[in-house]
Amino acid sequence: MAGSDTRRRILDTALAAFGRDGYAGTSLDALAAELGVRKQTILYWFPSKFDLFEAVVDDTADDLADAFDEVAASGLAGLDQVQAIVDRVFRLAVHRPQVLGLVREVTRPESPTASRLGVRIRPLYDRARDFLMREMEAGRIRRSDPAMLLLSLYSAVVGMVTELEVQRTVGFEPTLRSTVMRRRELMRFLRAALTPENPAPAGS
Amino acid sequence: MAGSDTRRRILDTALAAFGRDGYAGTSLDALAAELGVRKQTILYWFPSKFDLFEAVVDDTADDLADAFDEVAASGLAGLDQVQAIVDRVFRLAVHRPQVLGLVREVTRPESPTASRLGVRIRPLYDRARDFLMREMEAGRIRRSDPAMLLLSLYSAVVGMVTELEVQRTVGFEPTLRSTVMRRRELMRFLRAALTPENPAPAGS
């Protein structure tokens, strides 16, 4: 059936376009041209531009959830689990950068779809927070407010992966090698931030 | 002279609009309506929408540079200096959130103005990196690649301040109180990440 294939192609190309140019910056005409199809074909599969966007967001949420499930299934503990997640996110950034671009677009203030992604991501968030809490109890991760710590982690990881332009203007060309370096440095940073304090910490 | 006042008002309102809705999402008509003025008045002061955007970016770069100069002038050392910068960024986020919104817009991949902001920000970057390097030498900050560490810091701080939507969907309403909490948690996070290792560090 050629039809559902078209639908799939629209979703994939739209993901790239929305992630690259944002919702407002993407026109159905441009998207159609990129697909080698008429705009009306897009509107056949998705009743409106906004519906298309929502479908793309849902699709992406599934992808993200799968990626994290995969990591969670490995059942690692402490910082090894954190490392596994960082590795996974970086892999995603390398292979499907559009996904991160879309996340960036959706999580912008004033975004009408933020809650949509939020609802799908919420279980992952809860699971991650519980994980942090357990690991704190077990003394494998520095004690602090788990929800807040998770927010710090999220910021650091997504920022490092997303702020490509910042990195470029500052001299890091986003080659594969520099990506590896960034991941390594980020992990060192996170390990330092998460490792429980030693018996004799340095004073304030 | 009412004229230069109009120019100022356009710049301020445009900053808010671009920061809120992005470049593509902001129309000159809407901007003019918000200003209580005709679109052509905007085009009198700025030859095109893009020129306006560049002017706003330049203006914002000056603001940012001033803010950091202010902190740098205080001449603090080690983590106190880092703390002062974080405080300053959070103050900016509370009083003029549009500025960070614009930063987010400009630093998006594919942004045609990224280099424009980059050039103006570069001296600040260099100064910050030198600072980190000096403090590492002095043993007040954990040793690592200063440029990479700076990137990690940037990601964590800007992320924490910018990802309002993420925080909202996860249950943190962006009240003033929660902002204070976020800042405190972020600082604890950064202190843990930056404090030099103790004589007897935990194993890998």
Next chain:
DNA sequence: CCCCTTGTCTACCAGTTGGTAGAGACAATG
């Protein structure tokens, strides 16, 4: 063979986009 569904197309629409041309209000200056 006809009919109905599926999928893509052409043709079109009203509203919005960034931008141009030029008139008029106004104050300062001669």
Next chain:
DNA sequence: CATTGTCTCTACCAACTGGTAGACAAGGGG
């Protein structure tokens, strides 16, 4: 008073926006 430069306006425009209406080709089932 006349002139000049500054500033904002009305009136347009071509191109593009998301979206509608409907034709048409292809195929499957009765």
